[in-house]
Amino acid sequence: MTLPRYSTLPFGGDPVHVAYRGEAIALVATGEESAFLARATAAFGAPPPCDPAPPQGVALRLARALMDEADDDGPVDLAWMTPFQRRVLEIVRSIPRGAVRSYGWVAETAGYPRAARAVGSTLAGNALGPLVPCHRVRRADGSAAPWPGPGATAARDDRLTREGADLELLAWLHKQGSSAS
Numbered sequence: 001m002t003l004p005r006y007s008t009l010p011f012g013g014d015p016v017h018v019a020y021r022g023e024a025i026a027l028v029a030t031g032e033e034s035a036f037l038a039r040a041t042a043a044f045g046a047p048p049p050c051d052p053a054p055p056q057g058v059a060l061r062l063a064r065a066l067m068d069e070a071d072d073d074g075p076v077d078l079a080w081m082t083p084f085q086r087r088v089l090e091i092v093r094s095i096p097r098g099a100v101r102s103y104g105w106v107a108e109t110a111g112y113p114r115a116a117r118a119v120g121s122t123l124a125g126n127a128l129g130p131l132v133p134c135h136r137v138r139r140a141d142g143s144a145a146p147w148p149g150p151g152a153t154a155a156r157d158d159r160l161t162r163e164g165a166d167l168e169l170l171a172w173l174h175k176q177g178s179s180a181s
Helices: 033-044 056-066 083-093 103-110 116-124 152-163 167-176
Strands: 005-011 014-021 024-030
Touching (some): 083 116, 103 116
Antiparallel strands (some): 005 014
16 A cells, blocks of 8 residues: 655644545644654554645645534545544544534444443544544533643534534433433
8 A cells, every 4th residue: 555645734823734645634633743743654654755735635625624614524544543443433424513422322333332432542542633523422421521732622512512512401411311322
């Protein structure tokens, strides 16, 4: 299999690094290029070569996802992940805007009903960033697992609310004993 290529794009305050094979996005990260390259090298077995700019479709999809304009349904390259990780990310990508599912629901849907923690670990290391709506997956009690960084959990809740999720209803349903899926 050919090694992905990568580009660094200026979005907002942080550069966004994206690895891709053709139009299929394989890895997205913000921050230091050296950290991205270390992760890419571990994932792909060698550092990907740098392109001055990605294919236009890759840049457009990434921009739309970063601006939260629409869910991404374009091609992704998950070949370097385990079958479990691939399945989890595919399932989470299919959760519609405004919907909320539990880690347990994702695990069960993936065919691993006792793997809710493994789902959480996979999502915590989400290699596709804005292309996988991890913010739509919550604990069985309806609460959000903490995200690193100041204000990250509040930002996730705000994003869900903008998508149409009713977090107060979700909390009320949990108190009534209903499933958070």
